[in-house]
Amino acid sequence: MTERYGRNRIQDVNIELGDDASKALYEASKLTHANRPGLVREASESFSGFRSIPLSQFADKDFENLEINLGFDGVGTKVEVSERLNDHSTVAHDLFAMVCDDAVVRGAEPLAIGTILDVRQLDDTEHTRESLMQLAYGYVAAASLAKVVIVNGEIAELGDRIGGYGEFNYNWGAAILWMAHKDRALTGHQIQPSDSLVGLAEHGFRSNGITDVRRAMLEEHGDDWHNKVVKGLGDASLGQQVQSPSIIYSGFMSDITGGYDITKEPIAKVTGVAHITGGGQPSKLGRMLAPSGLGVEIADPVAVPEIMLAMQDIRGFSDRAAYGKWHMGPGMVIATPQPDKILEAAEARGVDAKEIGIVTQNSGIKIANRGAAGDSKWLEF
Numbered sequence: 110m111t112e113r114y115g116r117n118r119i120q121d122v123n124i125e126l127g128d129d130a131s132k133a134l135y136e137a138s139k140l141t142h143a144n145r146p147g148l149v150r151e152a153s154e155s156f157s158g159f160r161s162i163p164l165s166q167f168a169d170k171d172f173e174n175l176e177i178n179l180g181f182d183g184v185g186t187k188v189e190v191s192e193r194l195n196d197h198s199t200v201a202h203d204l205f206a207m208v209c210d211d212a213v214v215r216g217a218e219p220l221a222i223g224t225i226l227d228v229r230q231l232d233d234t235e236h237t238r239e240s241l242m243q244l245a246y247g248y249v250a251a252a253s254l255a256k257v258v259i260v261n262g263e264i265a266e267l268g269d270r271i272g273g274y275g276e277f278n279y280n281w282g283a284a285i286l287w288m289a290h291k292d293r294a295l296t297g298h299q300i301q302p303s304d305s306l307v308g309l310a311e312h313g314f315r316s317n318g319i320t321d322v323r324r325a326m327l328e329e330h331g332d333d334w335h336n337k338v339v340k341g342l343g344d345a346s347l348g349q350q351v352q353s354p355s356i357i358y359s360g361f362m363s364d365i366t367g368g369y370d371i372t373k374e375p376i377a378k379v380t381g382v383a384h385i386t387g388g389g390q391p392s393k394l395g396r397m398l399a400p401s402g403l404g405v406e407i408a409d410p411v412a413v414p415e416i417m418l419a420m421q422d423i424r425g426f427s428d429r430a431a432y433g434k435w436h437m438g439p440g441m442v443i444a445t446p447q448p449d450k451i452l453e454a455a456e457a458r459g460v461d462a463k464e465i466g467i468v469t470q471n472s473g474i475k476i477a478n479r480g481a482a483g484d485s486k487w488l489e490f
Contacts (some may be wrong), residue, residue, distance in 0.1 A: 201247035202354035216295035218368030297400030313353030313438030381444035407466035411438030428480025
């Protein structure tokens with residue numbers, strides 16, 4: 110171990126502020142227990158105390174056919190946008206969307222989440238404390254939307270291992286505990302030809318492909334790009350538009366499928382779900398379709414956000430490349446024989462959704478092109 114990361118480096122770790130931050134996030138996590146009353150048992154109320162999830166509470170939920178698993182993900186480089194704006198209140202939305210929305214792809218219901226916040230350094234300043242409070246505020250708001258309980262979290266100072274913009278730099282990752290009933294698990298084999306596709310709109314970038322966005326912004330608008338307002342792209346600054354928090358779909362999707370509780374009536378039959386993140390629609394729809402060998406045709410796609418089209422133009426991406434980089438419209442796509450029921454539920458809950466296409470007997474992914482380049486009428490993958 111070198112001197113840089115050895116004994117002399119330890120004195121730079123702010124133990125006192127680290128404990129204060131842990132306590133703040135713990136207090137925030139307790140507010141999320143109301144999202145699922147009784148899920149978590151605390152032997153003592155302390156950020157370092159014993160917490161558990163008693164399995165006895167699932168005894169009347171056809172326990173023998175319940176399955177659990179873990180999922181993992183992180184925010185990625187989108188945190189730099191929040192660092193630039195000195196606004197960290199929405200970062201948890203991106204984090205929770207990445208892990209919770211991956212769970213519903215399996216037909217599962219997210220229950221509890223734990224996080225790891227790696228920071229460069231905890232300087233005892235008003236800016237650092239305010240940034241941590243913003244993270245805690247977003248913590249509670251995102252958990253409410255996802256209908257999950259925050260069980261615990263970890264904060265670690267990693268020094269020069271963490272970089273970024275400005276004074277407060279960090280990475281944020283999470284693990285999600287999800288539960289599924291065997292009869293409702295989505296394996297990809299339930300999808301049938303002629304099933305409809307419903308797209309759930311995403312109006313921002315979610316938390317993927319942000320490195321290319323930041324490069325485009327620097328090339329076109331310089332280092333202060335986050336504060337600039339561009340005519341034709343709305344009144345919000347470019348930074349605010351890129352920061353737009355990921356929509357969390359998991360609460361809505363658990364209502365649609367009924368989740369793990371087999372006694373709860375589903376709103377509609379769902380045969381497949383694709384969470385459109387890294388790799389875009391070709392990658393994630395491809396995963397959904399792989400077990401069945403079927404294909405999709407999307408003739409009436411969800412509109413692509415204008416900011417996304419602008420970034421494609423600046424980067425000079427072909428439409429095919431853009432569709433393989435960003436979601437290009439939908440943050441989630443649902444395969445279902447009952448699209449009307451899903452659309453009705455979406456309207457009632459304020460979810461922006463539309464019927465976009467159909468599952469086909471022939472394999473392959475065919476999408477009516479809405480990219481900025483206008484390379485072709487259709488894109489086929």
